[in-house]
Amino acid sequence: MIGRPIKTRKVAGTPKVAGFNPYGQSQGEVFKETIFLLYEEYEALRLCDYEDYNQTKAAEAMKVSRPTFTRIYMRARHKIAKAFVEGHSIHIEGGKVSYDNAWYKCNECSSIFNNPDSLNESIRCPLCNSLNIDQCRNEGGTIK
Amino acid sequence: MKIAISSQSNSIESNVDPRFGRCPFFAIYDTESSNLEFLVNPGKAAEGGAGPVATSFVANQKAEKVFSGAFGAKIKSLFDELKIQMIVVPTETTIKDIIEKLKK
Numbered sequence: 001m002i003g004r005p006i007k008t009r010k011v012a013g014t015p016k017v018a019g020f021n022p023y024g025q026s027q028g029e030v031f032k033e034t035i036f037l038l039y040e041e042y043e044a045l046r047l048c049d050y051e052d053y054n055q056t057k058a059a060e061a062m063k064v065s066r067p068t069f070t071r072i073y074m075r076a077r078h079k080i081a082k083a084f085v086e087g088h089s090i091h092i093e094g095g096k097v098s099y100d101n102a103w104y105k106c107n108e109c110s111s112i113f114n115n116p117d118s119l120n121e122s123i124r125c126p127l128c129n130s131l132n133i134d135q136c137r138n139e140g141g142t143i144k
Numbered sequence: 145m146k147i148a149i150s151s152q153s154n155s156i157e158s159n160v161d162p163r164f165g166r167c168p169f170f171a172i173y174d175t176e177s178s179n180l181e182f183l184v185n186p187g188k189a190a191e192g193g194a195g196p197v198a199t200s201f202v203a204n205q206k207a208e209k210v211f212s213g214a215f216g217a218k219i220k221s222l223f224d225e226l227k228i229q230m231i232v233v234p235t236e237t238t239i240k241d242i243i244e245k246l247k248k
Binding site: 114127 | 209211220221223224229230231232233234242245246248
């Protein structure tokens with residue numbers, strides 16, 4: 001029997017740094033182990049502890065169920081606690097994620113727009129308030 | 145809510161400017177008070193980095209939505225961080241068109 005495939009988690013962006021190193025260890029001691037914190041775990045921590053979302057709202061933002069979000073969040077805290085206590089370095093990488101940099105096109109007034117409020121599910125055209133919109137295929141760069 | 149529109153001149157009849165960073169004027173429109181004012185874009189005269197200059201200018205005006213003919217490559221991440229919505233409209237649109245559509 002094979003398990004269900006992992007759902008893609010939506011993240012707002014990548015962290016500013018690639019990881020953290022401990023300092024102040026006794027001479028000659030090297031980092032024994034590296035903790036790999038996944039992007040989705042970083043995002044869960046950011047939403048819950050930095051942006052002060054509750055878990056239900058944070059789960060919606062990441063497009064996963066609330067129990068799944070809790071598991072991601074628990075894993076994130078466990079990994080960070082482990083790194084702190086045992087003095088490991090943390091690498092933030094990997095995970096099954098998609099980025100929220102989508103553009104949308106209104107079919108009524110042909111304007112193109114983004115949606116910075118990722119919690120808002122029903123997207124309307126900001127100009128003519130139409131619901132007749134499509135997601136654009138082109139991503140990033142100058143759009144016209 | 146305040147919105148900012150990149151404008152080719154300081155009149156309500158003028159078209160949307162196709163450049164966000166180097167447009168001559170920003171039309172700042174307040175949807176609650178229907179107050180419209182035109183402000184000179186400080187990014188117009190900037191030597192380099194006109195986009196970020198214009199971005200912070202618009203953010204300081206407390207605009208929550210920005211309309212322009214096009215946005216440069218560096219702008220998206222700046223506005224995302226500020227949670228300001230970007231809207232690309234066809235350049236034949238006038239300032240008046242946008243304001244009238246928003247009133248509906």
